[in-house]
Amino acid sequence: MSYHSFLLEPISCHAWNKDRTQIAMCPNNHEVHIYKKEGSNWNKIHVLKEHNGQVTGIDWAPESNRIVTCGTDRNAYVWTLKGDAWKPTLVILRINRAARCVKWSPKENKFAVGSGSRLISVCYFEQDNDWWVCKHIKKPIRSTILCLDWHPNNVLLAAGSCDFKCRIFSAYIKEVEEKPAPTAWGSKMPFGEVMFESTGTAGWVHGVCFSDSGNRVAWASHDILPFKSDPAQTFLTSETLPLLCVTFITENSLVAAGHDCYPVLFVYDSNKAALSFGGKLDVPKQSAQKGMTARERFQNLDKKATTDSKEAVLESLHKNSISQISILNGGKARCAKFCTTGMDGGMAIWDVKTLESAMKDLKIV
C-alpha cells in the first residue's frame, strides 16, 4: 500500500492513463492537473484550464488516449494530445444543470455524462460534421444522476441516481455500432430503454459498477449495498457510514469505500445467493503505546478534560472520506492493484496480493 498526498483540498475526481504512469485529477477547482510519475515523485506536467466551474468527472480512454472532462459549468470537453499539449474540444451537452459524472464506453466511440438536469447525455462523434453530438436519456429519471458504468458490450449503461434507484439503460446508437447480441439483461435494446430498475433502496445511489462479464451489477446506496446478479437481487445492510464508491475486483468480490475512510471487501456466494462482509482492507500500523507521565495526565485533564491517552486521529491510511476507486491492474476480473482518492487530497494504491497475505481471514474468491 502506498499513499501519496497530493494536496490539502479534496480530489474531486481522477483518471489514469493506459500504462498507469500518469494521473489526471481535479484539485477541487476549475482545472485538471496531470501528474507524471518520475522515479518516486509525482510531477505536475500539464494543467488543463478550460472549464468555468468545478470539474466533476474525468475519464481517460486508454486506447485512443483522449480525456473527457465534465463540470458544473454544464459543459464537457474532449481533450486530445497534440504534440506536447492537450487541446480541448467542446461538446454541447444540452443540459441546464451541472454535469456530475462521465465515462467512456469500452470501445471508446461514445461517452455518457450524468447530470443534475435529470438526464444522461450519450455523446458520439459525427464524422460528417466533425463534432460531438449527444442524445438524451430522460425517462424515467426523476433526479440527479450521480454515477455511471458501462457494460462490456458497449451498449448497456448502469446509472445510479438521487431518486433512490439504480437503472440499466440501453445506450445503443445506431450511427456508430451494430445491433448488440442479447444479454442477461434483455434482448431488445432500443435507445433509452430501461432494462432494469432497482427496488427497495431508500438512499441516494452513490456508486455503481458492472462486473467483468456484465452479468452482475452492484451499487452503493446511502443506506445499504445492494447487488444484482441476474436473476437474484440481494443486498447487504451496512453497519458503517455510507459507502460512496464500489468496484468489482473479481467476478465474486467487491471493494467499496466511503465515509469511513477505509476500503472494505464484500464477497458474493453464488450458491447461497448472499452477499457478505469480507473484511476491512486497511491494516493500521500499531502505534507504539507510550507510557503517560503524571504531568501528561494532568495536562490532558486540563486541556481536554479526559485522561485518555488515545489521540483523536484516524488510524486508516486516508484521513477523510474516500470518494473514488479505480482499478489499476488486472481489470475487473482479476484485479491486482486498485487506487483510491479521497477528500483528504491523497491517493493510495492498494495491492491485492499484499492485502491477502496481510489479513489472515481475507478470502478474495
Place this chain on the structure above:
Amino acid sequence: MAKNTLSSRFRGVDIDEYDENKFVDEQDEAAELQGPDACEVDDLIRQGDMMTAFHIALRNPPINSKNPAVKERAQTVVLRVLTAFKSSDIEPAVKSLDRNGVDLLMKYIYRGFEKPSDNSSAILLQWHEKAFAVGGLGSIVRVLTARKSV
C-alpha cells in the same frame, strides 16, 4: 397595488402542486398497517411480560400510513413499552431482534427524541446505546434516509 400584498392568503392555487417536475414518492402497494394493538400491549405490561409486549409493540409499524393519528398512537404505545422496561433487561431485548427490528426500534427511538417528556429522553438514550451497539452507524443512517418513517 392590492392593499394586501403582505399576505398571500388570498391566493387560491398552490402552484407547486402543478409543477410537472415535482418529485412524488412512489405509491407503495403494501397494505397500510395500523400499528400495534394498544390494549394487548397494555395487558401484557400489567402482567409483567415485557418481552412479548416489546415484540408486539414492534409489529405492524404504520410505515405506509398517511394518517398522522395512527402514527402518533403507535409511537405512544411503543414509548410506553420502552419506559416500562428495567435497565438491565434492555440489552437482551435488543439482542432478540433481527436486523429489520433493530432498524425499526431506532426509528421509534428517534421519533421519541423529537418530543421529549419528563423522563423519556434518559430512557431513550439507554435504548439508543444498546441499539447502536447492535445496529452500528448503518442503522442510524437508515433512520435518516428512510422515506417512510414511523
